[in-house]
Amino acid sequence: EGGLLCRELLEAAGHPVSGYTIVRDDPQVVAARVRSVAEEGSADVLISTGGTGISRRDNTYEALSGLLSKRLDGFGELFRMLSYQEIGPAAMLSRALGGLVITERGSLTVLALPGSPKAVRLGLEKLILPELGHLAFESRR
Secondary structure (H helix, E strand, O other): OHHHHHHHHHHHOOOOOOOOOOOOOOHHHHHHHHHHHHHHOOOOEEEEEOOOOOOOOOOHHHHHHOOOOEEOHHHHHHHHHHHHHHHHHHHHHOOOEEEEEEEOOEEEEEEEEOOOHHHHHHHHHHHHHHHHHHHHHHHHO
């Protein structure tokens, strides 16, 4: 549900979506898919939804944090601040993160959001969409 909303919001804002994939929340599977997108150069920005909580089954944070060459700490910090304004202290349970995956072939900005539609909408409307062009530009440099 969150992934479909993400796609809808991106397309409604005029951004092309070059791919959409649902993968199992397994660190090796997630990391392999992100590395593949970075190596292919098929996108400048990859947005993932889900797997950022603290339950035993949430592994996206571990998969992505190990791939990041440069971290965008402000993304997670701002997401939690905005989330706190909406849901209160439960915002601290989010492990939203962002950064750049740099490979020999190029780089890819990766942003990980929680999977709930409210969190996806918050992250996209308040943080990602206003800066998406800049993030894509920096990924290509």
